[in-house]
Amino acid sequence: MHHEAPIVDFLGLNFNLSNVLMITVASAVVFIIALLSTRRMAMKPAGMQNFFEWIMDFVKNIINSTMDWKTGGRFHILGLTLIMYIFISNMLGLPFAIVYDHTLWWKSPTADPVITLTLAAMVVGLSHYYGVKLKGVGEYGKDFFRPMPFLFPLKIIEEFANTLTLGLRLYGNIYAGEILLTLLVGGLAHAGVGGMLAAILPTIVWQGFSIFVGSIQAFIFCMLTMVYMAHKVSHDH
Amino acid sequence: MLTNSLVLGAAGGGFNGGDILYQLVMFIILLALLKKFAWGPLMGIMQQREEHIASEIEAAEESRAEAKKLLEEQRNLLKEARTEAQGLIESAKKQGDVQREEIIAAARTESDRIKESAKLEIEQQKEQAVAAIREQVASLSVLIASKVIEKELSAADQEKLINEYIQEAGEKR
Numbered sequence: 001m002h003h004e005a006p007i008v009d010f011l012g013l014n015f016n017l018s019n020v021l022m023i024t025v026a027s028a029v030v031f032i033i034a035l036l037s038t039r040r041m042a043m044k045p046a047g048m049q050n051f052f053e054w055i056m057d058f059v060k061n062i063i064n065s066t067m068d069w070k071t072g073g074r075f076h077i078l079g080l081t082l083i084m085y086i087f088i089s090n091m092l093g094l095p096f097a098i099v100y101d102h103t104l105w106w107k108s109p110t111a112d113p114v115i116t117l118t119l120a121a122m123v124v125g126l127s128h129y130y131g132v133k134l135k136g137v138g139e140y141g142k143d144f145f146r147p148m149p150f151l152f153p154l155k156i157i158e159e160f161a162n163t164l165t166l167g168l169r170l171y172g173n174i175y176a177g178e179i180l181l182t183l184l185v186g187g188l189a190h191a192g193v194g195g196m197l198a199a200i201l202p203t204i205v206w207q208g209f210s211i212f213v214g215s216i217q218a219f220i221f222c223m224l225t226m227v228y229m230a231h232k233v234s235h236d237h
Numbered sequence: 238m239l240t241n242s243l244v245l246g247a248a249g250g251g252f253n254g255g256d257i258l259y260q261l262v263m264f265i266i267l268l269a270l271l272k273k274f275a276w277g278p279l280m281g282i283m284q285q286r287e288e289h290i291a292s293e294i295e296a297a298e299e300s301r302a303e304a305k306k307l308l309e310e311q312r313n314l315l316k317e318a319r320t321e322a323q324g325l326i327e328s329a330k331k332q333g334d335v336q337r338e339e340i341i342a343a344a345r346t347e348s349d350r351i352k353e354s355a356k357l358e359i360e361q362q363k364e365q366a367v368a369a370i371r372e373q374v375a376s377l378s379v380l381i382a383s384k385v386i387e388k389e390l391s392a393a394d395q396e397k398l399i400n401e402y403i404q405e406a407g408e409k410r
Binding site for chain 1: 253254255256257258259260261263264266267268270271272274275276278279280282283285286289
């Protein structure tokens with residue numbers, strides 16, 4: 001039950017090989033789904049194309065609820081990639097966790113704070129980039145002193161708080177889900193026949209709930225990304 | 238035992254810079270791939286569909302307007318044809334009236350002419366008959382005179398003779 005992380009030192013950087021594996025798998029799954037959906041494209045959509053167009057419309061609606069499409073359109077592909085990648089990542093850890101030689105290989109990549117904080121930092125960084133790009137350095141800088149100049153320190157704190165909450169919310173939800181699944185399956189189910197029987201029902205319930213939480217978290221991550229973007233990009237805030 | 242398994246997500250010792258880098262790179266690659274293979278073409282086709290629908294609606298509206306225009310045209314043509322036919326009938330009627338008048342007038346003059354000529358002929362005939370009678374009377378009186386001279390009769394006889402001749406002349410005629 002002691003789970004090690006397979007960490008390798010390469011060029012002075014620590015690589016968690018399980019993370020590397022799961023990031024690759026999640027990306028590959030997302031890419032394969034996208035590729036299958038758009039293999040046969042037609043003016044009259046059918047099958048998987050409908051599904052993918054539904055996802056695109058979903059993300060489009062998220063963007064439209066926070067800013068107008070003229071400025072928000074450029075974030076469509078970002079939101080699409082985020083929501084699909086995070087959803088698939090959240091789902092990957094649910095069916096099983098592969099432990100080989102006391103090292104944990106198969107899990108949700110989003111159950112690692114490093115991964116989620118990386119995504120969050122990337123999103124916040126992008127929001128600053130687009131803020132400067134679309135409004136100019138002057139307007140972007142002035143935004144830190146609005147609506148009141150004395151709020152400037154709070155604005156600075158807000159940026160870090162945004163990054164932390166965005167990353168840790170996702171991490172916490174998924175990690176908690178996996179911990180409880182590990183406890184139910186790895187702990188209770190190993191404690192004899194009675195324990196195994198007792199573990200079945202809560203495991204099923206918790207897995208269902210985890211699917212729900214995983215979907216909601218993917219949605220929330222995408223939604224908040226667009227909210228932060230709109231905050232930096234639009235003029236009326 | 239359980240506390241150990243709780244380090245599921247923790248990275249252990251050291252800074253996990255490699256994961257961060259790898260995640261970033263993979264995300265950007267995934268983004269680029271999705272954009273190239275899924276998002277781009279799908280957006281294209283969605284755009285195309287939008288345009289198609291818009292153009293279809295436009296075409297439908299256009300053809301509707303055209304149909305309306307044609308209908309109006311046909312209606313006008315029909316109306317025109319109807320009035321034309323009405324006019325034709327009207328003029329034909331008028332012409333018929335005129336013709337009738339003409340024919341009647343011609344017949345009248347013709348009959349007048351025939352009547353005139355018939356009268357003239359009758360007059361001529363009468364004159365001819367009167368002339369013939371006059372001639373006959375003259376020759377008869379010459380005849381009677383010659384008879385009277387021939388016989389030298391008494392008055393009674395003379396009368397009787399004259400009557401005889403007159404009767405004779407009447408019978409002859």
